[in-house]
Amino acid sequence: MINVSLDDFVSLHISIIMLLGQYVKSLARPGGRIQTIDFGVFQKAIDRSTKLTEKFYHKAPSVKVFFAKKLRYNWYWSIRIRPFDYIPSHLHHMIFEIMKNSMRATMENMKKIGETEPEPITMIISHGENDLTIKVW
DSSP: HHHHHHHHHHHHHHHHHHHHHHHHHHHSTTTTOOOOEEEEHHHHHHHHHHHHHHHHHSOOOOEEEEEEEEEETEEEEESSOOEEOHHHHHHHHHHHHHHHHHHHHHHHHHHHHSSSOOEEEEEEEEOSSEEEEEEEE
16 A cells, blocks of 8 residues: 555656656757657667676677657658657656666576577567557566
């Protein structure tokens, strides 16, 4: 019961901080913290998690990034992202955490099965009008 209350409190606290930050930034410039996202945000988060992994494991898995696009009923893959609007700092944090955890799991699994080189990590990013989906394996 207390865990649920604490989870709710933390979620609410993070949401309030994000809304306040958005409001304060919107006073300084139109649009506030929301900006057009390009691949640079993804690349910076991947590079940061790669450096952290190399620091602890002395090597890191490579990362292959694909962007899923839907044309009518068929999906196809691209290496280019269609720009969309989002909060860069939040997206960077999400990608960094996902990649950090994926790289750690890959490196620990590599040691467990006795491999010398880590397998590459594949990330597929898909976004629609109101959502963003990230799949990692």
